[in-house]
Amino acid sequence: MRIHTAAQLGAAVRARRNADGLTQAALASRAGISRRTLIAIEQGHPAGEIGRVLDVLHALGLDIELAPAPSGRDGDETDLLDVAGQGL
Template sequence: MRISDARDLGLFVRQSRQDKGWTQAHLAQRAGVSRRWLSDLEAGKTSAEVGLALRTLSALGATVNVSFPPPGANGIDLDELLKDFEGGRGRAD
């Protein structure tokens, strides 16, 4: 799963917990965090501490792999393409 922000991480944690049939209280106890903190994490709160988030993922049995996309894999910027077309090669009027 690709996680690019706090919301994605929260959704992943919630879905993983639910897939295991665990309550927030159960996962919080296993991870050594408060249920309130876990609730905030699952809601995508951006101020969640990284160490606690990693401990929570570990309690779920998840691992974290970080990677960079290959060069040029960020997609096409249509605004830049249109600007280049209109400015450099003439208008398509």
């Protein structure tokens, strides 16, 4: 799955959390962050700390893979993050 925006990343985190049957509180505890921080990540707030996002992804068993953006795309979107995980 290619991620272009913080909102898309948040939606992917939420989908994986739901698929794993985790509450926000349970995932936040597993990731070592506050539930409020997890809510901000899931809502796609772009000001989220990357370290916290990585903690959440790790707690869900997900990795981030950097890949070059396909050529021919306009410069408005950054296409660098590819969330690698099962079922996403």
